[in-house]
Amino acid sequence: xxxxxxxxxxxxxxxxxxxxxxxxxxxxxxxxxxxxxxxxxxxxxxxxxxxxxxxxxxxxxxxxxxxxxxxxxxxxxxxxxxxxxxxxxxxxxxxxxxxxxxxxxxxxxxxxxxxxxxxxxxxxxxxxxxxxxxxxxxxxxxxxxxxxxxxxxxxxxxxxxxxxxxxxxxxxxxxxxxxxxxxxxxxxxxxxxxxxxxxxxxxxxxxxxxxxxxxxxxxxxxxxxxxxxxxxxxxxxxxxxxxxxxxxxxxxx
Numbered sequence: 576x577x578x579x580x581x582x583x584x585x586x587x588x589x590x591x592x593x594x595x596x597x598x599x600x601x602x603x604x605x606x607x608x609x610x611x612x613x614x615x616x617x618x619x620x621x622x623x624x625x626x627x628x629x630x631x632x633x634x635x636x637x638x639x640x641x642x643x644x645x646x647x648x649x650x651x652x653x654x655x656x657x658x659x660x661x662x663x664x665x666x667x668x669x670x671x672x673x674x675x676x677x678x679x680x681x682x683x684x685x686x687x688x689x690x691x692x693x694x695x696x697x698x699x700x701x702x703x704x705x706x707x708x709x710x711x712x713x714x715x716x717x718x719x720x721x722x723x724x725x726x727x728x729x730x731x732x733x734x735x736x737x738x739x740x741x742x743x744x745x746x747x748x749x750x751x752x753x754x755x756x757x758x759x760x761x762x763x764x765x766x767x768x769x770x771x772x773x774x775x776x777x778x779x780x781x782x783x784x785x786x787x788x789x790x791x792x793x794x795x796x797x798x799x800x801x802x803x804x805x806x807x808x809x810x811x812x813x814x815x816x817x818x819x820x821x822x823x824x825x826x827x828x
Contacts, residue, residue: 598636600626600698600822601753603709606717610707611797612771622708627701628819630744630755631680631763632692634671640692642669647688657685660812678743680761680817686809689764693820700766701821703804707797710758712751729796732759741815758796761817762803771805 605624641648648668652661663683666672675681684692686700693699701709713719720726745755765771807816 598628598630598632598819600820601629602824603627603705603752603754604717605824606708608704608708608711608718610704611801612703620704622704624824625701625705626822626824627705627709627752627754628698628821629749629753631761631817631819632689633678633744634665634675634681635677637681637684637692638669638671640695644691644695647691652685652688654810656687656810658810658812661685661688663812664814674740676743678745679741680744680756682741682761682814682817683812684764684816684818685812686764686768686807689818690766692818696820698820698822700764700818702767703765703771705821706763706765709750709752709754712754712757714748714750717751726796729758733796733799761815762800762813764816764818765804768804768807769809771801 603625605622607619608622609619645651649662649665650668660683662675662681664671664675666674671677690700711718711720713722713725716722742760744760747755747759749755750757807813
């Protein structure tokens with residue numbers, strides 16, 4: 576009889592686990608965009624069209640990845656690439672177990688592991704400006720940041736205590752681009768996470784004095800996300816830190 580971990584992998588393979596259709600890459604149209612980050616000479620940045628996965632990567636998808644790439648399994652990854660709590664909710668290297676169900680977003684994954692997963696999908700982590708542009712959309716508007724009701728809805732998630740168990744992906748409505756869970760589920764790694772804070776900002780004080788250098792001071796949710804990501808190291812993991820992958824608009828395999 577197969578060990579539990581290998582049996583789970585075999586069952587998922589038979590079920591067609593983690594195919595491209597499970598988490599499709601959807602187009603986000605490029606535009607001139609006013610970022611919350613401080614800009615040197617211009618009021619806006621130009622974000623090119625790109626593709627972004629529909630929802631954060633799930634435990635089911637990440638299990639398929641580590642089954643094919645054993646160097647990224649729990650207990651195998653070097654400390655230089657992931658902290659001691661890497662995949663800490665999983666029961667074993669090939670067994671997410673009852674605390675990390677199939678369609679919950681995978682968390683406690685380092686930046687290095689997230690990037691490796693995306694590269695295996697012929698993709699990459701999104702840059703901050705890409706993520707910020709996609710996350711500014713409501714269900715009906717490309718840029719809903721001026722809508723007080725939408726901003727409050729986003730802030731409501733930040734005000735709730737983090738539970739021990741995360742909901743499954745795609746529980747709410749998709750946004751303008753067809754993307755799910757840009758807010759309200761997990762924090763998400765971006766490629767340039769370590770360049771988000773202004774050079775003179777202390778991450779622990781960013782939402783206070785450091786936030787004075789940020790353009791849209793009324794968007795506290797964005798400030799909090801910038802502060803959190805900017806305080807991380809690439810090896811860090813966390814209960815609410817997940818990711819999704821991006822591609823250049825013409826970069827599909």
